[in-house]
Amino acid sequence: MMKKFCIAIVAALPLFVSGQCFAQEQQEPPTVTEMAATEAERLERLLNLEYWQVFYVDSTLQHDFQAMKDELEALQSAKVSNSSMYIAVQDKWMSKIDSTYMKLFTGEQWKAYLKSGAAKQQKARNKRKAQSEGGK
Numbered sequence: 259m260m261k262k263f264c265i266a267i268v269a270a271l272p273l274f275v276s277g278q279c280f281a282q283e284q285q286e287p288p289t290v291t292e293m294a295a296t297e298a299e300r301l302e303r304l305l306n307l308e309y310w311q312v313f314y315v316d317s318t319l320q321h322d323f324q325a326m327k328d329e330l331e332a333l334q335s336a337k338v339s340n341s342s343m344y345i346a347v348q349d350k351w352m353s354k355i356d357s358t359y360m361k362l363f364t365g366e367q368w369k370a371y372l373k374s375g376a377a378k379q380q381k382a383r384n385k386r387k388a389q390s391e392g393g394k
Contacts, residue, residue, distance in 0.1 A: 290327060294319035304374055305367040318358045326351035342390065349383045356380060 288296070298316040301307060307315065329347045338344070356376065360368055372380075 290323045322351050
């Protein structure tokens with residue numbers, strides 16, 4: 259009886275291990291390059307971007323996402339626990355991205371971008387900025 263139990267455990271172990279490896283692969287966060295490419299493709303479809311616009315969007319996102327990630331990691335390394343500081347870094351870089359988009363997109367594309375949820379995000383960033391400046 260014990261022998262059959264051990265055989266069943268040994269037979270099931272590779273399935274468990276491969277399942278764990280698969281789960282770990284899915285849990286890994288995407289790289290900056292992958293995030294930038296995914297967002298550039300989304301905007302290309304949403305806004306019907308020209309090839310050169312996709313290139314600039316992807317380049318902007320790769321640079322700005324990396325810079326934002328670096329700043330957030332620096333806060334984390336310094337063991338900063340104030341969540342508003344993390345949010346301020348994200349807001350800063352998202353505002354820079356929007357500023358670049360405004361230069362790259364046509365008027366029609368910009369309006370469509372804002373309607374896709376960007377206007378709501380901008381409003382929330384501006385509200386947080388006003389509150390932080392008012393609180394100083």
